[in-house]
Amino acid sequence: MNAVANPIEKRNERYGKYVDSVTPKTGTAKSLWNSFWIGGITCCIAQGVGDIYALIFPNFSEDMIVNITSMTIITIAILFTGLGFYDVIARKGGAGCFLPITGFANAISSASMEFKSEGLILGTSVKMFSVVGPVVVNGIVWSTVAGILNLLILGRF
Amino acid sequence: MQGITIHKGTNCNFAATSQTLKKSVQKEAKSTLFFSTPVHIVSANAVVGNKEAQGPLKRYFRRTKEDIKMGEKNFERAEILMFDEAVRASLNEARPLVGDAQLLITGDLLNQMTTSSYVARNLDLPHLGVYSACSTYTEALSIGCVMLDGGYFDTVACATASHFATAERQFRYPLEYGCQRPPYAQWTVTAAGCCVISTKGNGPIIKSATLGKVIDFGQNDLSNMGAAMAPAALSTLSTMFKETRTTPEDYDLILTGDLGKLGSDILRDLMREEGYELGQRYSDCGCLVYSVDQNCYQGGSGAGCSASVINEFVLPRMIAGDYNRVAYLATGALMSTQSCYQGETIPCVSHGIVIERE
Numbered sequence: 001m002n003a004v005a006n007p008i009e010k011r012n013e014r015y016g017k018y019v020d021s022v023t024p025k026t027g028t029a030k031s032l033w034n035s036f037w038i039g040g041i042t043c044c045i046a047q048g049v050g051d052i053y054a055l056i057f058p059n060f061s062e063d064m065i066v067n068i069t070s071m072t073i074i075t076i077a078i079l080f081t082g083l084g085f086y087d088v089i090a091r092k093g094g095a096g097c098f099l100p101i102t103g104f105a106n107a108i109s110s111a112s113m114e115f116k117s118e119g120l121i122l123g124t125s126v127k128m129f130s131v132v133g134p135v136v137v138n139g140i141v142w143s144t145v146a147g148i149l150n151l152l153i154l155g156r157f
Numbered sequence: 158m159q160g161i162t163i164h165k166g167t168n169c170n171f172a173a174t175s176q177t178l179k180k181s182v183q184k185e186a187k188s189t190l191f192f193s194t195p196v197h198i199v200s201a202n203a204v205v206g207n208k209e210a211q212g213p214l215k216r217y218f219r220r221t222k223e224d225i226k227m228g229e230k231n232f233e234r235a236e237i238l239m240f241d242e243a244v245r246a247s248l249n250e251a252r253p254l255v256g257d258a259q260l261l262i263t264g265d266l267l268n269q270m271t272t273s274s275y276v277a278r279n280l281d282l283p284h285l286g287v288y289s290a291c292s293t294y295t296e297a298l299s300i301g302c303v304m305l306d307g308g309y310f311d312t313v314a315c316a317t318a319s320h321f322a323t324a325e326r327q328f329r330y331p332l333e334y335g336c337q338r339p340p341y342a343q344w345t346v347t348a349a350g351c352c353v354i355s356t357k358g359n360g361p362i363i364k365s366a367t368l369g370k371v372i373d374f375g376q377n378d379l380s381n382m383g384a385a386m387a388p389a390a391l392s393t394l395s396t397m398f399k400e401t402r403t404t405p406e407d408y409d410l411i412l413t414g415d416l417g418k419l420g421s422d423i424l425r426d427l428m429r430e431e432g433y434e435l436g437q438r439y440s441d442c443g444c445l446v447y448s449v450d451q452n453c454y455q456g457g458s459g460a461g462c463s464a465s466v467i468n469e470f471v472l473p474r475m476i477a478g479d480y481n482r483v484a485y486l487a488t489g490a491l492m493s494t495q496s497c498y499q500g501e502t503i504p505c506v507s508h509g510i511v512i513e514r515e
Contacts, residue, residue, distance in 0.1 A: 012375030019376065019384040022423060024340045031337075081333045090335020097335050106335050114331035117231035131334060 031094050038089065039096025046073045046100075070101055077102035078109040086110075107131040186400035189367045190299070192306040197360040198512070199312070199353045200250035201472045203465035204243045206321065206347030209457075212447045217470045220246065225322060225347065232322035233271065236349070240265070240276045240318040243349040248280075248314060251353035258282060258314040258353055262301050264293035265318045266345075266460055267327060272318055282314075290489030291386075291415050292369070293317045294350065294464040295508040299366035302510075305356050312357070318349035319459030328379070328494055342380045343417045344453035346446055350464025352472075359515060361475045365401055367509040369393040371491065377502045379492070383420020383443075383455055386488040389505035390416060391427040393486055397509050398433060405435050409480040412471065414463035414487030414507070415443035417455030442466035463487045475514050483512045 050069040053060070060068075080086040086106050090097035097103055108128055115127035129136060150156065183191050202220065210221035220242065227235040240263075248258055261282040263273040270286045277284035289296045297315035304310050322332055324345040330336055354363065372392050376385035390413050398404060405411060416424055421441040428435050442463040443456035467485060474480055486509035492501070 009375075015374045015388065016376070018426075019381070019423065022426075023381060023384065023419060026337075026340060081335075084333060087333050087335040091337055093335075094337045103335065106333070110331040110333035110335075113333060114326055117233070131330060 034092050035094040035096030037096070038093030039100060042073075042096065042100050042102060046070075049073065074101060074105040077105040081106045081109045082113065104132060104135065107135075182400075182402070188370070188396055189365050189400035190303065190306075191365045192302050192363065194306050194308075194356050196302045196305050196354050196356060196363045197358050197515070198363065198472060199255050199355045199358040199360050200247045201350070201352035201468035202243050202246040202250065203348055203350040203461075203468040204239045204246075205461075205465050205469075206239075208321075208344075208451065208453075209346055209348055209446055209465065212451060214446060214466065214470050217473065218465070219469065222347075232320055232326070233267070236265070236267075236272050236318055236320035236323050237275045239320070239347070240272055240316065240349040240351075241279065243318070243351040244276060244280065244314060244316050247316070247351040247353050251312065251314075251355070251358075255312050255353070255355040255358040258312045259310045260285070260301070260304060260313045261316070262287060262297040262313060263316045263318075264288050264297055264460060266290065266324050272320075272323075273316075276316075289506050289508065290491055291319075291458055291460050291462065292487035292489035292506055292508050293460045294467070295366070295414075295485065295487040295510050298352075298354065298363065298510055299368060299508055301354050302363050302366055305354060312353060312355040314351060314353045316349065316351035317460040317464045319345055319347070319461035321345045321347045321459075324459060338454060339380050340454055341383065341417075341419050342454045343382055343415065343443060343456055343458040344447065345459040346415075346443075346457040346462035346465065348459070348461030348465035350461060350468040352468055361472055361512050361514055364511045364513050365397075366511075367393055367397040367400065367486075369396075369486075369507040369509065371504045371506045373502050373504040375502045377497065377500070379494070379497050379503075381419070382415075382458055382490050382503075383417040384423055385490050385503040386416055386505040386507065387420045387423040387427060389507040390420075390424050390486055390488045391431065393507040393509045394424075394428065394484070395431050395433065397484060397486075397511070401511065405433050405438065408438060408482050408484045408511075410471065410483045411435060411439045412463070412467070412483060412485045413439075413441045414485075414489070415456070415458040416441050416488055417443045417458065419455045420488075445470070460489075472512075475512065478514070481514045485510050485512060 049072050050065055053065050111130050112124045112128045115123035204220040205218045206222050210218050227238050229235045262285045264287045265272040273286050287296050294317045301313040301315045372389040374388040425435050445466055446457040447453040486507050488507040490503050490505050492503045
């Protein structure tokens with residue numbers, strides 16, 4: 001078995017190396033720059049929206065301002081997804097579109113739109129978290145771990 | 158191979174009509190089928206989507222769809238509509254020439270081949286569904302030729318389809334999900350192609366079919382289909398050259414299905430290692446169907462890609478006399494998303510046919 005497997009493995013390894021050498025790579029500097037400015041602009045807009053809310057509703061607490069700002073940005077991201085140009089921006093922006101809260105909103109709304117054809121229960125409701133499921137699960141698991149460590153090491157609730 | 162002269166140039170034994178020579182060639186060939194009855198491609202049609210209709214081949218595509226949903230309520234219905242239109246167009250075109258088709262061989266990319274079955278449901282014909290991913294079209298044609306050559310049928314329709322939105326949903330992410338594709342990704346072609354082949358009538362003749370082996374060179378990147386499929390094309394193409402005793406110079410056009418720019422460059426390199434220089438006569442349907450400014454990365458892929466290019470571009474140009482002999486190899490990657498997430502590598506296959514002008 002080994003004698004047969006070996007030349008094939010060798011061939012595959014050689015081919016893999018060759019493929020790596022001819023496959024075009026994503027330009028790191030360009031991707032970083034694009035995600036920096038697109039992500040940066042997203043955050044600047046959000047900050048601007050927050051500041052405007054603070055001006056309009058001077059008696060709101062800071063937490064409240066943060067919450068309604070996030071809601072506004074999420075709504076805009078979902079609207080952009082529905083109108084079909086969030087993915088066009090994200091193709092350029094990469095992590096700059098994926099990491100802010102807009103990326104999460106886009107992932108949920110795109111999945112729920114995509115599977116609407118199978119109905120609201122079996123389509124949208126079931127598949128809504130198909131892309132963001134891992135984010136939700138990991139968020140819960142690792143924040144639980146962080147909470148336990150906090151309790152054990154620092155001894156505070 | 159010893160003892161038999163290897164013919165070169167245009168007078169290779171392909172064109173030779175001597176029955177004994179053909180028999181000896183067939184006996185030696187392990188995976189190439191030579192058809193003694195001339196199998197004509199009587200009619201060939203394709204329906205393509207909007208993006209393809211704006212590509213470099215826009216002059217050649219006669220049936221195009223403006224909208225990606227084509228007025229249907231979901232993308233799967235749209236694919237069925239497109240497929241149905243292509244099949245009916247070819248059947249109608251062939252009817253006055255050779256009569257009704259007696260068998261339908263179809264395939265597509267979706268799970269359980271729903272598109273094919275829903276199209277066949279309305280056609281009242283015996284139906285065979287075949288799947289070998291993007292090489293389904295040549296597989297269907299090979300089986301069709303065998304059926305005709307065996308004398309079981311006179312006229313057979315072969316068809317395949319793929320749709321960008323349905324393939325994307327099955328194999329990748331939701332359409333509107335903002336993810337970046339790597340520069341070596343490919344774009345699934347929205348197209349359906351159908352041709353009617355018959356032992357009667359006129360049209361380009363399918364001379365032989367080379368059935369491919371499943372080849373796996375250990376590639377496991379779902380986005381890099383070209384690199385995964387190139388070894389399969391290498392295997393089938395070199396087998397085709399050996400068993401039909403031809404060289405690349407004997408063909409006016411050597412066309413692979415959907416290797417894309419990267420995959421076809423790899424195939425050139427691999428063939429050079431085998432001692433074949435493909436040169437200018439080699440091209441790839443995936444490279445032909447989209448232009449560089451359409452943002453399709455390495456080019457098109459999908460079962461409809463090569464079917465539409467062959468049906469609407471190559472065959473009409475063959476009839477017009479631009480090409481005399483064409484080797485056509487569609488290539489398919491036979492993975493599923495599950496198998497890739499389970500750490501399996503991508504097995505690939507490529508079936509080839511040789512088409513000659515009458």
